[in-house]
Amino acid sequence: xxxxxxxxxxxxxxxxxxxxxxxxxxxxxxxxxxxxxxxxxxxxxxxxxxxxxxxxxxxxxxxxxxxxxxxxxxxxxxxxxxxxxxxxxxxxxxxxxxxxxxxxxxxxxxxxxxxxxxxxxxxxxxxxxxxxxxxxxxxxxxxxxxxxxxxxxxxxxxxxxxxxxxxxxxxxxxxxxxxxxxxxxxxxxxxxxxxxxxxxxxxxxxxxxxxxxxxxxxxxxxxxxxxxxxxxxxxxxxxxxxxxxxxxxxxxxxxxxxxxxxxxxxxxxxxxxxxxxxxxxxxxxxxxxxxxxxxxxxxxxxxxxxxxxxxxxxxxxxxxxxxxxxxxx
Numbered sequence: 628x629x630x631x632x633x634x635x636x637x638x639x640x641x642x643x644x645x646x647x648x649x650x651x652x653x654x655x656x657x658x659x660x661x662x663x664x665x666x667x668x669x670x671x672x673x674x675x676x677x678x679x680x681x682x683x684x685x686x687x688x689x690x691x692x693x694x695x696x697x698x699x700x701x702x703x704x705x706x707x708x709x710x711x712x713x714x715x716x717x718x719x720x721x722x723x724x725x726x727x728x729x730x731x732x733x734x735x736x737x738x739x740x741x742x743x744x745x746x747x748x749x750x751x752x753x754x755x756x757x758x759x760x761x762x763x764x765x766x767x768x769x770x771x772x773x774x775x776x777x778x779x780x781x782x783x784x785x786x787x788x789x790x791x792x793x794x795x796x797x798x799x800x801x802x803x804x805x806x807x808x809x810x811x812x813x814x815x816x817x818x819x820x821x822x823x824x825x826x827x828x829x830x831x832x833x834x835x836x837x838x839x840x841x842x843x844x845x846x847x848x849x850x851x852x853x854x855x856x857x858x859x860x861x862x863x864x865x866x867x868x869x870x871x872x873x874x875x876x877x878x879x880x881x882x883x884x885x886x887x888x889x890x891x892x893x894x895x896x897x898x899x900x901x902x903x904x905x906x907x908x909x910x911x912x913x914x915x916x917x918x919x920x921x922x923x924x925x926x927x928x929x930x931x932x933x934x935x936x937x938x939x940x941x942x943x944x945x946x947x948x949x950x951x952x953x954x955x956x
Contacts, residue, residue, distance in 0.1 A: 677827035678742035682945040689952040693945035694745045703948045724901025725894040774889045777803035782882045793875045800871035811929045829934035829942030831855045845939040853931040854924045856908040861923030865900040
């Protein structure tokens with residue numbers, strides 16, 4: 628693979644994931660020790676995210692990124708997490724979900740930028756005001772498509788079809804779900820993003836192998852599932868479902884308040900969704916919970932692909948680098 632092709636590949640993938648700061652398919656890394664899988668009840672919960680030609684793994688105190696450089700070498704970058712993630716604030720229900728949302732925006736976007744720069748020459752690095760303006764634009768577009776556009780449709784059904792609050796919010800939620808699934812499916816048709824989804828699959832398989840107490844080798848990890856109950860894709864589906872219920876309690880709304888409330892209440896919805904995600908992940912041994920999360924796991928089939936041997940190597944390298952730093956930090 629030539630350097631020129633990798634430059635084109637990276638820029639194309641970044642363009643396709645322009646809305647990624649809003650809905651990065653990122654596994655929700657926990658900051659407390661209770662388990663969600665595996666035999667060892669003292670096992671910590673880890674999470675991560677697919678990045679450009681790589682995987683980011685996040686522990687309780689450290690994030691590690693492993694990226695396949697154009698020359699084929701695996702580059703490792705590690706950095707400590709903010710002290711807030713190990714503070715008492717992250718033990719407060721609902722508040723920790725809001726912090727987690729901010730984490731997905733900041734840490735996830737930073738990881739994507741670092742990984743993209745690995746593929747670019749020094750004079751083409753993504754940095755400075757140009758990068759910040761691009762990210763701000765992406766966030767605004769993401770909010771417009773996933774929050775404001777569905778809210779506008781809900782208002783129209785209420786205003787002109789005379790739907791009640793519940794029916795109008797169901798229509799809004801349906802539009803939001805269609806946009807979410809349609810976007811994930813559409814970008815998955817692009818070759819570059821399909822490869823990104825392979826790295827997402829490698830991240831899941833690696834964590835599943837660790838939680839299953841299996842050897843972390845490509846051959847061993849390949850046997851594990853592409854799905855994981857703590858995946859950020861599941862979080863997004865939960866956000867859509869919870870928003871329908873929460874917004875129904877607001878009653879009839881004018882257009883301005885309807886649009887404003889969707890933005891202002893996003894952290895609240897995220898906090899509730901985060902707690903629900905934690906609860907389902909910690910209770911996967913119950914048949915009723917497994918039935919509840921089937922839609923979440925099904926949606927992950929759109930955001931993951933079966934990884935190749937070399938992609939699994941990158942996922943394992945990221946996980947091992949994170950674990951090594953966690954041990955000594």
